[in-house]
Amino acid sequence: xxxxxxxxxxxxxxxxxxxxxxxxxxxxxxxxxxxxxxxxxxxxxxxxxxxxxxxxxxxxxxxxxxxxxxxxxxxxxxxxxxxxxxxxxxxxxxxxxxxxxxxxxxxxxxxxxxxxxxxxxxxxxxxxxxxxxxxxxxxxxxxxxxxxxxxxxxxxxxxxxxxxxxxxxxxxxxxxxxxxxxxxxxxxxxxxxxxxxxxxxxxxxxxxxxxxxxxxxxxxxxxxxxxxxxxxxxxxxxxxxxxxxxxxxxxxxxxxxxxxxxxxxxxxxxxxxxxxxxxxxxxxxxxxxxxxxxxxxxxxxxxxxxxxxxxxxxxxxxxxxxx
Ligand SMILES: NC(=O)c1ccc[n+]([C@@H]2O[C@H](COP(=O)([O-])OP(=O)(O)OC[C@H]3O[C@@H](n4cnc5c(N)ncnc54)[C@H](OP(=O)(O)O)[C@@H]3O)[C@@H](O)[C@H]2O)c1
Numbered sequence: 001x002x003x004x005x006x007x008x009x010x011x012x013x014x015x016x017x018x019x020x021x022x023x024x025x026x027x028x029x030x031x032x033x034x035x036x037x038x039x040x041x042x043x044x045x046x047x048x049x050x051x052x053x054x055x056x057x058x059x060x061x062x063x064x065x066x067x068x069x070x071x072x073x074x075x076x077x078x079x080x081x082x083x084x085x086x087x088x089x090x091x092x093x094x095x096x097x098x099x100x101x102x103x104x105x106x107x108x109x110x111x112x113x114x115x116x117x118x119x120x121x122x123x124x125x126x127x128x129x130x131x132x133x134x135x136x137x138x139x140x141x142x143x144x145x146x147x148x149x150x151x152x153x154x155x156x157x158x159x160x161x162x163x164x165x166x167x168x169x170x171x172x173x174x175x176x177x178x179x180x181x182x183x184x185x186x187x188x189x190x191x192x193x194x195x196x197x198x199x200x201x202x203x204x205x206x207x208x209x210x211x212x213x214x215x216x217x218x219x220x221x222x223x224x225x226x227x228x229x230x231x232x233x234x235x236x237x238x239x240x241x242x243x244x245x246x247x248x249x250x251x252x253x254x255x256x257x258x259x260x261x262x263x264x265x266x267x268x269x270x271x272x273x274x275x276x277x278x279x280x281x282x283x284x285x286x287x288x289x290x291x292x293x294x295x296x297x298x299x300x301x302x303x304x305x306x307x308x309x310x311x312x313x314x315x316x317x318x319x320x321x322x323x
Pocket of ligand 1: 039040123124127147148149150151152153154171172173191210211212215231232233251252253315316
C-alpha cells in the first residue's frame with residue numbers, strides 16, 4: 001500500500017510503498033478514505049517532545065481517519081466489511097491506504113458527512129467534549145471563555161457549550177467574529193486588539209485554553225472561585241489554582257468509539273457541524289504541514305518565513321484525501 005512515512009526525527013516525509021498491515025483477532029482493517037492533520041503530528045515528528053511523546057521510526061503519522069471496513073478479525077462482532085466508519089488510530093498512523101484499528105476506537109460515519117468532513121472530526125471534537133464536560137464540568141446556565149475559539153478544537157467547544165445551554169465567550173481574530181457568532185458564541189474578544197481580562201466585566205465558570213503563552217496565566221483573573229481552568233496546551237500551575245480557589249487541569253485526549261458515536265449523532269442531526277479548511281491529496285502532505293505550521297514556528301524545521309505566505313482560512317481542519 002502507499003503511505004507517508006517519517007524516517008528520522010526532523011526529516012522530510014516520504015511517500016512510497018509499504019506492506020499492508022495484517023490484523024489481530026480483535027482488530028479491523030480499514031481502507032482509509034481521508035485523514036486529517038494535527039499539530040501533534042508535527043510535534044511528534046520533530047522529536048522535541050520525544051521523552052513524553054515517543055514514536056517508533058520509521059513512523060506513519062496520522063491520528064484520525066474516515067474509511068470503509070475492509071476486513072474484520074475473528075473476534076470482531078460489531079462491524080462488517082463495507083461499513084463506513086471514522087475514528088482515531090490505536091497503533092500505526094492514518095496517512096496510509098490501510099489501517100489496523102481496535103473495534104473500540106471507531107464509530108459509524110455520519111451519513112450526511114463526506115469522508116473528508118468525517119476525517120476532520122474525531123480529534124478536535126473529542127478534545128472539545130472532554131475539555132469542557134469531563135474536565136470543565138460545564139453545565140447549563142454557566143459561562144465559559146474559550147481561548148482560540150476559531151481553531152479546530154475551539155469551534156467544537158463553542159458549538160458543544162452553546163448546545164449545552166452555556167453562555168460562550170471566545171477569544172479569536174476579528175476576521176473570525178462572524179463565524180464564531182454563527183456557531184453559538186455570544187461574545188468574541190479580538191485577542192490582537194484587547195486583553196480579555198481587562199474587557200470582561202463578569203467572571204466565568206470555566207476557561208478552556210487552546211493557546212500557548214501567557215493567556216493561561218491571565219485566565220486566573222477571570223475565573224469565578226470554584227471554577228475550572230482546563231488547558232489543552234500546557235500544565236496548569238497548582239500553586240496559582242490554589243491561590244485563586246479554582247481547579248486547574250491540563251488534559252490529554254483519551255478518545256473512545258463510544259464518545260465519537262455520541263458526537264456523530266449530533267453531527268447527523270445537524271446540531272453541530274464540521275469545518276474543513278483545505279483538502280490535499282495524501283502525497284501533498286508536505287504542503288499541508290507547511291500550512292498548519294504557521295501556528296508552530298520552529299517545529300519540525302518550519303521557519304516563520306517559510307509559512308508566512310501560506311496563511312490559510314484560520315478555522316477548520318486540514319484534510320488529506322487518501323483514496
Ligand atoms: N491536550 C490534548 O489532548 C490536545 C488535543 C488536541 C489539540 N491540542 C492542542 O490544542 C491546541 C489547539 O489545537 P487546534 O487544532 O484547535 O489549533 P488551530 O486549529 O491551529 O487553532 C488555533 C486557533 O487559535 C487562534 N489564536 C492564535 N493565537 C491566539 C490567541 N493569543 N488568542 C486567541 N486565539 C488565538 C488562531 O487564530 P489566528 O488565525 O488568529 O492565528 C486559530 O484560530 C494546539 O496547541 C493543539 O496541539 C491538545
